[in-house]
Amino acid sequence: MKPIKYIVEGERDALWGLSITTTGFEKIGQGEEYPTNRHIDSYWFSPDTGRVLHEYQLVYISEGSGTFESKSIPKTKIGAGTMFLLFPGEWHTYKPDKEQGWTQYWIGFKGANMDLRVKNGFFHKDSPIFNVGVTDEIVSLYMRAIDVAEHEHAYFQQMLAGIVNYLLGITYILDKNNRLNENKHLVDKINQARILMHENIEGTKTIQDIADEIGVSYSTFRKNFKKYTGLSPASYFQDLKLQRAKDLLRSTQMSIKEIAYLLDFETPDYFSTQFRKKVGKRPSDFRL
Helix, strand or coil: CCCEEECCCCHHHHHCCCEEEEEEEEEECCCCCCCCCCCCCCCCCECCCEECCCCEEEEEEEEEEEEEEECCCCCEEEECCEEEEECCCCCEEEEECCCCCEEEEEEEEECHHHHHHHHCCCCCCCCCEEECCCCHHHHHHHHHHHHHHHHCCCCHHHHHHHHHHHHHHHHHHHHHHHHHHHCHHHHHHHHHHHHHHHHCCCCCCCHHHHHHHHCCCHHHHHHHHHHHHCCCHHHHHHHHHHHHHHHHHHHCCCCHHHHHHHCCCCCHHHHHHHHHHHHCCCHHHHHC
16 A cells, blocks of 8 residues: 555644645556545545645656646646645646656645745745656655654654755755756856956946946846846845955954945945945944
């Protein structure tokens, strides 16, 4: 019997910020019906009509191929090495190809910790599919979760929450890195720009100057820099300057006015305002 585990979570588990509802895996052979009849009614669904869950599920396809579709994205071909995230309240459906079947691992969960990650933009309903590759590490994490759920030792929910956090982290990182590798030329340009920023913290070089130097239009540069770093190039450059300002305040007797102009801030007052926003103290207080 292939392991499928449904879990009852308590009030204490919810307070942890992440509680687990189900975990398991199934190997669906060529031509086999999908899904199997071993799921409880609230989880079973017909691939033709789909379903809506009240929780998140992280599903990993380790071999085989099939399709995934949700309210937010059209039917998409998926294969071995694909992870997809199901969102609460979001209609979805998925199934293996009849000619191939697939092996799938899943873990279901809910909680404020995940809600916050979605709210802050780390995971989106319109991009629920992740290219993580075929890796034994991910399979081992799912198998560990299944083992923990089967034994239900004291505080096992917190152990499962840790595994989910690890799975989410590794999914996010592997997918981002794989996408970066697909756009190596662009990433090289962004890294070149960051080097130029580090080399020109003191001085009057602008973001437009840097975009020109690396041979990318300003709009393209700004869009892709923010996509891959999470910050606009202007914000990134200013953060570098403010970090340098802290070093100068600690290690020199330069006046705040001198530091402001050395780092090409418009005025000392503007420098002090931005410094306080970033550091939480005025430059004069930081130096004390």
